[in-house]
Amino acid sequence: MPGGKRGLVAPQNTFLENIVRRSSESSFLLGNAQIVDWPVVYSNDGFCKLSGYHRADVMQKSSTCSFMYGELTDKKTIDKVRQTFDNYESNCFEILLYKKNRTPVWFYMQIAPIRNEHDKVVLFLCTFKDITLFKQPIEDESTKGWTKFARLTRALTNSRSVLQQLTPMNKAEVVHKHSRLAEVLQLGSDILPQYKQEAPKTPPHIILHYCAFKTTWDWVILILTFYTAIMVPYNVSFKTKQNNIAWLVLDSVVDVIFLVDIVLNFHTTFVGPGGEVISDPKLIRMNYLKTWFVIDLLSCLPYDIINAFENVDEGISSLFSSLKVVRLLRLGRVARKLDHYLEYGAAVLVLLVCVFGLVAHWLACIWYSIGDYEVIDEITNTLKKDSWLCQLAESIGTPYRYNSTGSGQWEGGPSKDSLYITSLYFTMTSLTTIGFGNIAPTTDGEKIFSVAMMMVGCK
Numbered sequence: 001m002p003g004g005k006r007g008l009v010a011p012q013n014t015f016l017e018n019i020v021r022r023s024s025e026s027s028f029l030l031g032n033a034q035i036v037d038w039p040v041v042y043s044n045d046g047f048c049k050l051s052g053y054h055r056a057d058v059m060q061k062s063s064t065c066s067f068m069y070g071e072l073t074d075k076k077t078i079d080k081v082r083q084t085f086d087n088y089e090s091n092c093f094e095i096l097l098y099k100k101n102r103t104p105v106w107f108y109m110q111i112a113p114i115r116n117e118h119d120k121v122v123l124f125l126c127t128f129k130d131i132t133l134f135k136q137p138i139e140d141e142s143t144k145g146w147t148k149f150a151r152l153t154r155a156l157t158n159s160r161s162v163l164q165q166l167t168p169m170n171k172a173e174v175v176h177k178h179s180r181l182a183e184v185l186q187l188g189s190d191i192l193p194q195y196k197q198e199a200p201k202t203p204p205h206i207i208l209h210y211c212a213f214k215t216t217w218d219w220v221i222l223i224l225t226f227y228t229a230i231m232v233p234y235n236v237s238f239k240t241k242q243n244n245i246a247w248l249v250l251d252s253v254v255d256v257i258f259l260v261d262i263v264l265n266f267h268t269t270f271v272g273p274g275g276e277v278i279s280d281p282k283l284i285r286m287n288y289l290k291t292w293f294v295i296d297l298l299s300c301l302p303y304d305i306i307n308a309f310e311n312v313d314e315g316i317s318s319l320f321s322s323l324k325v326v327r328l329l330r331l332g333r334v335a336r337k338l339d340h341y342l343e344y345g346a347a348v349l350v351l352l353v354c355v356f357g358l359v360a361h362w363l364a365c366i367w368y369s370i371g372d373y374e375v376i377d378e379i380t381n382t383l384k385k386d387s388w389l390c391q392l393a394e395s396i397g398t399p400y401r402y403n404s405t406g407s408g409q410w411e412g413g414p415s416k417d418s419l420y421i422t423s424l425y426f427t428m429t430s431l432t433t434i435g436f437g438n439i440a441p442t443t444d445g446e447k448i449f450s451v452a453m454m455m456v457g458c459k
Contacts, residue, residue: 027051031063031085031124033113038063038085038124050128052100063124065109068097072104081111088113088121094131106135202279207268209277214268221261224254225330228299230361232328237365237372238416258300265292298326360431363453364423367446371423374443375400376410383410386442392422431457 027046031038043058051058051068061067064081077095084091092110099105108131114123207214231251234240265288272278278287371389376382383390383400393399393413401412414422426439430453441450 026127027129028125028127029058029063030114031126033088033121033124041123047128050105050130051097052103057100063126065097065126068099070096070098070102070104072096073098081109084111085124094135105130106132202269203281205267206279206281206284207264209269209271214264217261217264220257221330224257226358228254229328229331229358233362233365234420237369238420240416252302255300255302258296262293262296262300265296295326295329299330356431359456360424360427363427363431363456364420367427367449367453368419368423370445370449374445384443388426388439388442388446389413389419391442392419392439427453430454433457 027044027050029040029043029047032041039060040058040063043053043055048055048058058067064085066078069078073096077093080091081093081095083089090112092108095107095109096104097107108129110127112125112127113121114125116122202208266285267281268284269277269279270284270287278284371387375384375387375389377384383402385391390400396414396418398414398418399412400410403409403411413419422439429435429439430450433454441447
């Protein structure tokens with residue numbers, strides 16, 4: 001499941017979403033309380049419209065709005081604002097600031113520290129209201145000779161929206177109108193959303209991809225994928241029909257678990273391109289069908305059960321064994337999951353050792369397959385004495401022999417355990433460029449593969 005990047009995230013922090021929803025009619029900005037000078041991390045459209053600055057102009061500037069100070073801005077008020085930020089306090093001020101076009105405007109500025117679940121201040125919420133009309137009533141021809149009180153009364157009458165927003169609200173109104181500015185300006189602990197992680201709401205049958213159950217399940221799938229990555233190449237190369245009941249049962253259980261994983265993936269959230277958690281069932285299904293569904297379906301087919309029957313044709317058996325290699329594509333998921341641990345030195349070391357061992361195992365299986373293919377000359381039905389398998393058989397005293405009276409095929413030779421250990425020994429020495437020479441390529445196919453393997457080892 002695409003993780004927008006990685007696919008595994010912590011519970012979403014819904015603070016910004018809540019504060020934007022509750023303060024749609026206000027002008028505000030958020031400052032980072034953990035960095036010197038408290039840079040702005042978010043400003044809403046209301047503040048941009050009120051100040052004349054674009055959001056890009058405001059970002060990373062000080063949330064004290066020092067970039068809006070001018071020659072008429074009161075120095076004592078500036079000091080009080082600074083002191084409020086320094087002491088992580090909640091306060092309000094009447095301050096004269098300048099818009100981008102350097103027009104002076106009186107603002108009612110209110111500052112509130114935002115605390116997380118550990119009671120640590122992480123953000124500052126600064127809300128603004130234009131109160132120029134209250135501080136400097138407009139004087140025109142019709143108001144000449146009026147008293148200051150009369151001009152103020154007219155200004156209030158002409159600005160009903162401002163008056164309504166500054167009028168205190170009763171509790172009943174707060175309950176039904178969460179987006180009113182007066183509610184945000186109260187800045188009480190019961191009004192401001194806490195800066196904390198909250199699990200997004202999902203339908204009952206949808207599983208969060210970072211919940212404890214899904215995380216445990218993913219680790220089980222990861223372990224079984226490693227098991228598959230080891231056993232599939234071995235079974236394909238050494239042509240083992242899993243007649244052992246214990247191994248057959250284990251592989252069948254793995255197939256069932258992979259099948260259950262497909263069902264769970266149709267009901268598991270994922271991270272969208274914007275980093276949001278997608279919990280819509282239809283989007284989840286479409287996303288999974290377009291990504292890992294085909295690979296997962298092919299990987300859970302019961303190839304071992306089909307392969308176990310004695311009456312299965314050898315060609316069909318080889319085909320089913322080859323199709324099992326598709327399961328190795330699931331390692332793509334493993335790589336994405338392990339990517340989260342690359343910042344730890346010990347984890348990187350363990351990961352490199354595991355990758356090296358896995359690559360050596362795969363190459364050992366290929367090395368044996370080449371030797372097994374070339375040890376018998378199919379045209380003359382004779383044994384190639386220069387093959388590494390034939391030389392190994394002679395050196396350990398288990399030579400190949402031709403059964404002319406029975407099956408009419410070559411029999412004997414080293415055991416499969418001995419062949420695998422020898423193959424792994426050769427690939428390990430070749431990848432590390434040691435190469436003692438006691439196991440050496442002799443045929444053209446063996447030499448070509450050895451050259452390619454040594455090139456891999458050099459990298």
